[in-house]
Amino acid sequence: MKNFSLAAIGGIAGLVAACLLLSWQPGIAPIEPPEPASFSAEAIARGQQLAALGGCATCHTRDGGAALTGGRAMPTPFGTLYTTNLTPDRDTGIGAWSFAAFKRAMREGISREGAFLYPAFPYPAFTRVGDEDLRDLYAYLMSRPAIAAATPDDRLRFPYNQRRIMAGWNFLFFDEGPFQPKPQRDAAWNRGAYLVEGLGHCSACHSPRNVLGAERSGRQRFAGATVDGWQAPPLNELSKSAIAWTQATLLEYLRNGFSRYHGAAAGPMAPVAAGLTQQPDADLQAMARYLATFLPEQPGDFSPEKRKVELEQRTYGTLQPVSSSGGRIFSGACMACHHDGDGPRLDGVQPSLAVSGKLYAATPDNLLKVILEGIGNPARPQLGYMPAFRHSLNNEQIIALARYLREDFAGLPAWPDLEFKVAKLR
Numbered sequence: 001m002k003n004f005s006l007a008a009i010g011g012i013a014g015l016v017a018a019c020l021l022l023s024w025q026p027g028i029a030p031i032e033p034p035e036p037a038s039f040s041a042e043a044i045a046r047g048q049q050l051a052a053l054g055g056c057a058t059c060h061t062r063d064g065g066a067a068l069t070g071g072r073a074m075p076t077p078f079g080t081l082y083t084t085n086l087t088p089d090r091d092t093g094i095g096a097w098s099f100a101a102f103k104r105a106m107r108e109g110i111s112r113e114g115a116f117l118y119p120a121f122p123y124p125a126f127t128r129v130g131d132e133d134l135r136d137l138y139a140y141l142m143s144r145p146a147i148a149a150a151t152p153d154d155r156l157r158f159p160y161n162q163r164r165i166m167a168g169w170n171f172l173f174f175d176e177g178p179f180q181p182k183p184q185r186d187a188a189w190n191r192g193a194y195l196v197e198g199l200g201h202c203s204a205c206h207s208p209r210n211v212l213g214a215e216r217s218g219r220q221r222f223a224g225a226t227v228d229g230w231q232a233p234p235l236n237e238l239s240k241s242a243i244a245w246t247q248a249t250l251l252e253y254l255r256n257g258f259s260r261y262h263g264a265a266a267g268p269m270a271p272v273a274a275g276l277t278q279q280p281d282a283d284l285q286a287m288a289r290y291l292a293t294f295l296p297e298q299p300g301d302f303s304p305e306k307r308k309v310e311l312e313q314r315t316y317g318t319l320q321p322v323s324s325s326g327g328r329i330f331s332g333a334c335m336a337c338h339h340d341g342d343g344p345r346l347d348g349v350q351p352s353l354a355v356s357g358k359l360y361a362a363t364p365d366n367l368l369k370v371i372l373e374g375i376g377n378p379a380r381p382q383l384g385y386m387p388a389f390r391h392s393l394n395n396e397q398i399i400a401l402a403r404y405l406r407e408d409f410a411g412l413p414a415w416p417d418l419e420f421k422v423a424k425l426r
C-alpha cells in the first residue's frame with residue numbers, strides 16, 4: 001500500500017514535471033525579412049494556390065482590412081481570439097520569421113517566440129502538410145507587401161488564457177506530423193487524403209468537437225458541426241441530403257461551388273469553395289475520391305438524375321402556392337428566381353429548391369441564414385447573387401415560408417423550433 005502511494009506520488013510529480021518541461025519551447029531567432037526576389041515565381045504562384053486551399057486569407061483578414069493583415073475576431077466557447085498579421089511586416093507580421101519558425105508554427109502550433117498557439121488556428125490539420133508545400137506557402141507569404149497591423153489582444157477566460165495549458169491539450173489530442181500515405185490505397189486516394197486532412201482542413205468545420213474543442217473521431221468524423229450560426233452538414237453516412245452524394249456529385253460541387261443535385265455552397269463554405277475552384281482538377285478528383293470513402297455504397301443502378309426528376313415532379317407537380325401564407329410569400333418573393341425551370345432565367349444558377357440540401361437538413365439553420373442574409377459572396381460570380389430578405393420579411397413571414405418549403409417541397413414534417421431559431425439567427 002505504502003509502495004503504491006509512493007509510486008502514485010512519484011508518478012504525479014513526474015507528470016507535472018513533464019508538463020512543465022513540455023510547456024517550455026525555445027524562441028527562434030528573428031531574421032531580416034527575406035528579399036521577395038529570393039523566391040522563384042513558380043514557388044510564389046504555387047504558394048498562392050496552396051494559400052487559397054488553406055483559406056489563410058479568409059481567417060487572416062478582418063472585414064474591410066487589407067488581405068492577410070489579420071485582426072479578425074474568432075469567437076470560441078473559451079472567449080475571443082484574433083487572427084494575426086501574416087504579411088512580412090517585421091514588427092506586427094511574420095517578417096522576422098525564418099522558414100524554420102514558419103514550419104514549426106504549421107507543424108507544431110508554436111509561434112516564433114515560443115508561445116503555444118490555439119487550435120482555432122487549424123495546425124492539427126496543417127501539421128500534415130509536406131515540406132515542399134510549406135516552402136511554397138512561405139515564399140508566397142514573404143513576397144506579399146509588408147503591412148503594419150497589430151493583432152488585438154485576446155479575450156479568453158482564465159484558465160484558457162494561459163497558453164501553456166496547450167501543452168496538455170496537445171499531449172491529449174494532437175497527432176503531430178506530416179501525412180503518411182496508406183500503402184494499401186492507390187495514389188489518387190492518398191493525394192485526396194493529404195489535401196482534405198491537411199491544408200483543406202475540411203474536418204475542422206465538418207466534425208463535431210468535444211468539450212475541450214478537439215475534433216471527435218471514429219463515426220463522429222465528418223458527422224457535421226455548427227460554424228458561425230451555419231450547419232456544416234455531415235459528409236458521412238449521416239448525410240440527410242435529398243439525393244445521396246456520390247463521388248461524381250462531390251466532384252461537381254468541389255469544382256463549381258454548386259451541384260445540380262444538391263445546391264449551392266453558401267455561408268462559410270462559399271470562400272472554401274472559391275479556394276477549391278483554383279485547384280488543379282486532378283486534385284479535386286482526388287479529394288472527391290477520398291471523401292467518397294466516408295459515404296455509404298449506392299446500388300449499382302443509382303442515378304442522381306432520375307432521383308432529381310422524381311423530386312421535381314413531386315414538388316412542382318403538386319404545388320399549391322396560394323393555399324397557404326407561406327406559399328403566397330414564396331410565389332411573390334422567391335418564385336421568379338426559383339421556379340420549375342420553365343420560366344425565364346433571371347440570374348445565375350437558379351437552384352432547384354426541390355433538391356436543395358438546406359430543406360432536408362436536420363435543422364433549419366442554413367435555410368434561414370440564406371433567407372435572412374442572401375448570398376452576397378457566391379463561390380463563383382457566375383452562380384449569381386441572392387438578395388437578403390432580412391428587411392423585407394418579418395419573423396412570422398419567414399417562419400411561414402420555411403414551414404411551406406419544408407412540408408411542400410421536401411415533403412417532411414416542419415422543423416419544431418422555427419420561432420426560436422429565426423429569432424436567434426436574426
Ligand code: HEC
Nearest residue numbers: 054055056059074081082083084105111117118120121122
Ligand atoms: C480557421 C481560421 C484560420 C485559418 C484557415 C488559418 N489560420 Fe492562421 N491563425 C488563426 C488564428 C486564430 C491564429 C492565432 C492563434 C493564437 O493566437 O493562438 C493563427 C495564427 C497563425 C500563425 C502564427 C502567427 C503568429 O504571429 O503567432 C501562423 C504562422 C498562421 N496562422 C499561418 C496560417 C497559414 C499559412 C494559413 C493558411 C494555410 C492559416 N494560418 C490559416 C486562424 C486561422
Ligand code: HEC
Nearest residue numbers: 200201202205230231232233241264265266268269272357
Ligand atoms: C469554415 C468552415 C468549413 C470548412 C473549412 C469546410 N466546410 Fe464544407 N461546409 C461548411 C458549411 C457551413 C456548409 C453548408 C453550406 C451550405 O449548405 O450552403 C458546408 C457544405 C459542404 C458540402 C455540402 C454538404 C451537403 O450535404 O450539402 C460539402 C460536400 C462540403 N462542405 C465539403 C467540404 C470540403 C471537401 C472541405 C475541405 C476542402 C470543406 N467542406 C471545408 C463549412 C465548411
Ligand code: HEC
Nearest residue numbers: 262263264333334337348350351356375378383384385386
Ligand atoms: C433575384 C433572384 C433570387 C430571388 C428573388 C431569390 N433567390 Fe434564392 N437564390 C438565388 C441564386 C442566384 C442562388 C444561388 C446563389 C449562389 O449559389 O451563389 C440562390 C440560392 C438559394 C438557396 C440555396 C440553394 C441551395 O440549394 O443551396 C435557397 C435555399 C434560396 N435561394 C431560397 C430562396 C427563397 C426562400 C427566396 C424567397 C424568399 C429566394 N431564394 C429568392 C436567387 C434568388
